[in-house]
Amino acid sequence: MTNRPRRLRRCQLSVPGSSEKMMTKAAALDVDFVFLDLEDAVAPQEKRAARKKIIDALNNLDFGRSVRCVRINDLTTEYAAEDIIEVMEGARENLDVIMLTKCMGPDDITFCDKLMSQMELKLRQNKRIGLEVLIEEVEAMQRVDEIAAASDRLEALIFGMGDYSASQGVSIADIGGDNGYPGDIWHYQRQRMTIAARVNRIDAVDGPFANFTDPEAYREECRRAMMLGLVGKWAIHPAQIEIAQDVFSPRADEVDFARRMRAAFNDALARGQGAAQFEGKMIDIASVRIADRIIERAKLIGM
Numbered sequence: 001m002t003n004r005p006r007r008l009r010r011c012q013l014s015v016p017g018s019s020e021k022m023m024t025k026a027a028a029l030d031v032d033f034v035f036l037d038l039e040d041a042v043a044p045q046e047k048r049a050a051r052k053k054i055i056d057a058l059n060n061l062d063f064g065r066s067v068r069c070v071r072i073n074d075l076t077t078e079y080a081a082e083d084i085i086e087v088m089e090g091a092r093e094n095l096d097v098i099m100l101t102k103c104m105g106p107d108d109i110t111f112c113d114k115l116m117s118q119m120e121l122k123l124r125q126n127k128r129i130g131l132e133v134l135i136e137e138v139e140a141m142q143r144v145d146e147i148a149a150a151s152d153r154l155e156a157l158i159f160g161m162g163d164y165s166a167s168q169g170v171s172i173a174d175i176g177g178d179n180g181y182p183g184d185i186w187h188y189q190r191q192r193m194t195i196a197a198r199v200n201r202i203d204a205v206d207g208p209f210a211n212f213t214d215p216e217a218y219r220e221e222c223r224r225a226m227m228l229g230l231v232g233k234w235a236i237h238p239a240q241i242e243i244a245q246d247v248f249s250p251r252a253d254e255v256d257f258a259r260r261m262r263a264a265f266n267d268a269l270a271r272g273q274g275a276a277q278f279e280g281k282m283i284d285i286a287s288v289r290i291a292d293r294i295i296e297r298a299k300l301i302g303m
């Protein structure tokens with residue numbers, strides 16, 4: 001077993017690393033997780049300058065309770081290694097997690113893990129920086145089990161439906177929307193990735209939804225992901241944060257019910273019973289496992 005830090009990822013806000021204004025705005029928002037982007041939100045000619053802006057933001061802004069992450073360019077680009085080196089060196093302990101894009105297989109995770117370990121040694125840094133990875137290529141989906149198991153530094157898998165659509169040949173009008181497919185077009189991919197994540201005790205997170213002026217459609221996508229066991233969804237705009245953090249939190253009555261059930265089951269066990277009656281229904285250790293997960297989530301959220 002590893003002792004990975006437990007972090008909230010109900011909402012991961014994407015912020016272009018080239019925009020000081022948006023990074024300043026993001027720092028002041030009440031969001032579980034902020035990632036400052038060096039990849040697609042930054043034009044190629046801005047990439048090097050964006051690294052400096054991101055380091056400044058991490059060192060000078062107070063991000064409050066938010067996890068601070070930087071999304072780096074993929075390993076086929078000229079930027080990736082220097083993204084890791086410069087950001088780790090510049091921000092040191094003001095950084096919590098690095099996010100890798102367009103992972104193609106477990107070797108990519110191993111590469112990042114080793115480079116990050118070298119940097120932690122060089123910087124004499126005791127704080128271990130976490131790693132998470134986007135599953136957004138068919139190659140990654142095919143090997144998602146190996147990827148999820150590749151390093152104990154890995155904390156989360158994220159389904160990136162934008163690039164994934166292009167990779168699989170799915171035609172959608174806008175990222176996160178559907179194309180009239182009968183049913184949920186991402187059902188299989190979300191299931192597949194979430195199972196791989198859960199086997200390795202790491203988080204599964206749902207990617208972006210581009211139409212930030214359609215809160216109802218966004219909420220529905222959050223709900224679909226939440227019901228399959230994903231723990232959160234990306235936001236690309238501040239308007240999406242509250243919705244995701246709401247959907248991915250257990251309701252107060254659910255938490256209360258789970259705690260009552262746990263207590264009732266403990267009493268039953270003390271009486272020597274494995275199955276018991278609780279508020280008119282049967283409970284046993286399986287019901288209590290579900291309840292315990294809700295209790296654990298509630299504790300992490302501070303409910």
Ligand code: COA
Nearest residue numbers: 013014015016021022023025026037040041208236237238
């Ligand atoms: N992070 C922080 N602040 C953001 C933000 C974000 N992702 N998106 C918008 N804002 C800010 C705006 O700067 C604006 O601030 P202001 O009121 O102080 O002027 C406010 O929120 C309202 O924004 P709005 O005017 O509605 O949108 P916009 O036209 O400024 O921005 C986008 C729209 C799509 C360009 C912007 O949301 C964005 O760049 N999102 C992130 C894109 C991204 O990261 N893509 C890669 C991952 S998929």
Ligand code: MG
Nearest residue numbers: 136160162163
């Ligand atoms: Mg992508």
